[in-house]
Amino acid sequence: MMIVEYLTFFIPFYLIGIVMYVVRALKGPTIPDTVLSIDCLGYALAALLVIFSVYLQSPLIIACAIVLTLWIYALDVYMSKYLEKKELGE
Amino acid sequence: MSPIDFVLTVIGYILIGIGAFCQIVAGMGMNRFPNFFVRLHAATIAAIGGSFVPIIGCSLLALSFEELGDVRFFLAGGGFVAAVFLLILAPVGSHLLAKAAYFSKAAVLQPKVVDALEEDIRKGEVHE
Numbered sequence: 001m002m003i004v005e006y007l008t009f010f011i012p013f014y015l016i017g018i019v020m021y022v023v024r025a026l027k028g029p030t031i032p033d034t035v036l037s038i039d040c041l042g043y044a045l046a047a048l049l050v051i052f053s054v055y056l057q058s059p060l061i062i063a064c065a066i067v068l069t070l071w072i073y074a075l076d077v078y079m080s081k082y083l084e085k086k087e088l089g090e
Numbered sequence: 091m092s093p094i095d096f097v098l099t100v101i102g103y104i105l106i107g108i109g110a111f112c113q114i115v116a117g118m119g120m121n122r123f124p125n126f127f128v129r130l131h132a133a134t135i136a137a138i139g140g141s142f143v144p145i146i147g148c149s150l151l152a153l154s155f156e157e158l159g160d161v162r163f164f165l166a167g168g169g170f171v172a173a174v175f176l177l178i179l180a181p182v183g184s185h186l187l188a189k190a191a192y193f194s195k196a197a198v199l200q201p202k203v204v205d206a207l208e209e210d211i212r213k214g215e216v217h218e
Contacts (some may be wrong), residue, residue: 002155003099007106010106010144017113017116017117020117021117024129032196033126036184039187043137047141053148054151056149058170063168066168066175067178072183073183076099076182077183079190080190081190083190084194
């Protein structure tokens with residue numbers, strides 16, 4: 001039995017967390033709530049991608065995690081500029 | 091399996107377990123906390139405890155996984171790069187979002203005891 005087989009025990013916890021973030025993103029009363037929950041969703045998804053790439057032994061998936069982290073930061077900067085200045089960045 | 095690989099495996103699984111616990115806690119806090127500025131605490135738990143820690147754990151686990159061959163160094167290096175990006179950029183993003191939500195008055199400041207920034211703005215020391 002390989003050592004990564006026990007990772008299947010931890011994956012459902014991450015999926016439950018992602019479902020909770022999706023609920024808050026759909027319910028969120030204001031725009032910052034939605035953006036904040038989508039932040040958490042993206043970071044949890046990056047962690048889950050790294051776990052899957054070790055579990056499936058595939059090095060292709062881990063490049064997506066790096067790019068996803070940077071895109072979530074770009075979403076933060078863009079939405080905070082929109083909220084503060086009420087204009088879209090160019 | 092050599093002893094150093096066994097130690098790396100155990101530490102990796104412990105870190106992934108801490109990450110799973112923090113995900114559940116942050117998800118509950120995200121749904122139960124009353125407004126935006128209180129939910130920032132849950133978001134910080136989800137970013138650092140729930141994502142940075144298990145990515146480091148997965149990198150250590152991949153380093154000790156000998157069936158992969160040379161691919162394991164690729165997996166561990168990519169994991170470390172993603173974790174360092176996340177460690178630097180997630181608090182910066184949360185700070186930006188909190189500042190924008192405060193100055194644009196998009197979220198309410200409900201459990202408020204004292205607001206020093208508001209007094210500074212009224213005295214003219216801080217410009218929006």
